[in-house]
Amino acid sequence: MKLKNVVPWGRNLTEYRAMGLYTDADKYKKILGCGDGPASVNVELTHLGINITSIDPIYQFNKKQIQQRVQETSMLVSEQLRQNRDDFIWKNISNVDELISLRLNAMQEFLEDFESGKREEQYQHQELPKLSFNNKEFDLAWSSHFLFLYSEHFDFVFHKKAILEMLRVAKEVRIFPLLDLKNEKSPHLEGILSFLQESGYIFEIQKSDYEFQKGANEVLKIWHK
Template sequence: MRGIGDIIVSSRPYEEYRDMFGLTDAELLAGPVLDCPGGAGGFAAGLRARGGEVVSADPAYAEDPAALVARSRAGLEHGLRYLAENRDSYVWTWFDSAEDLAERRLGALDAFARDRRDLADPRYVPAALPDLPFADGAFRLALSGYLLFAYPDHLDPEAHEAALRELLRVAGEVRVYPLIDTAYVRYPGIDDLRSALERDGVASEVRRVDYAFQAGADEVLVLSRP
């Protein structure tokens, strides 16, 4: 099966983010969170509405906000077409239907559009892994969804390791989801990558999560530095 293709600037709601990373509201409220790549979703707006502290980083934030919203909307439409062609490869437990998915993702995109003030909004930082403009240990938790492991045609093993080391530089704990790519293949280098990081004292664990949408995407990688 072929993957979805180019990297999509996605729009996921707060609740989906929380569940796919295996977190609780209390854990997200416990300290500053980095969302990288942040995409055009409603996670940051949702966390701030609950009293949390979060910064989103994504190279797409260098783009005009309205243009980014339009591009994300087009990406969502592309994703829905891909879903319709591969419907049996999805698990319909978190979302009730394709219509439910579209409604929630569009709602998340609208939340992003309302929350991001302008091109210079300091809560949305134009930056790309593995070079983030944040101080060492600036965040308690970093979340990275649907970039690492998801697009093997775009990132090689060295790029994955460099990205994770940079996330670990700026955050005490890092969570990455999913561990499969858009063709539903589990990242084959995960054990070698964990071993390389563990040699430098990084603790790692693969945890099951209750959330699933892609078949087989029910694991999150949890890393913590000494």
């Protein structure tokens, strides 16, 4: 992985809650965040005493390298958001400046925690579709803004392997959003749902309170039988 090809962009705990990935009922669970990147969800939950581990390929880099990449990309992302304003719903967040500041705050919180958290193995350099954890080591594994969103970059086989691997290490899997970067339903979604059904998993698509990318307001929850 080359850091220059990554757009590090991280959300906070309030947003993970709104997406339906985390609720107070999960507070005694052992949680695995897949692709949490520079989100502040890990540090915020850790401060609340919740057991969470995050994995992401960007954790192979050091704080300075990630910080520099965050700075480089925030200008670019801000420009893209201004150009594609209509693809987003400006309700909870009213404009691009407010959004950039929210994201930069979340990423700063992550960056301040990153080095000590990496030593504690709260942040681990691992990547889907292969994880080092034991079977059902976690109660819950989630993906926010990685699976389905990057459907053009990661094919159906990758999605199937990644979701199966998350189901191997966790009792429940949650994924948000179900749309791709073009704001269209992920081309892999129907195939994944059929595969889950055929393989005997239980799943549900639930409405979430979060909708920033237009139409991205559903979370997929999957359980073992």
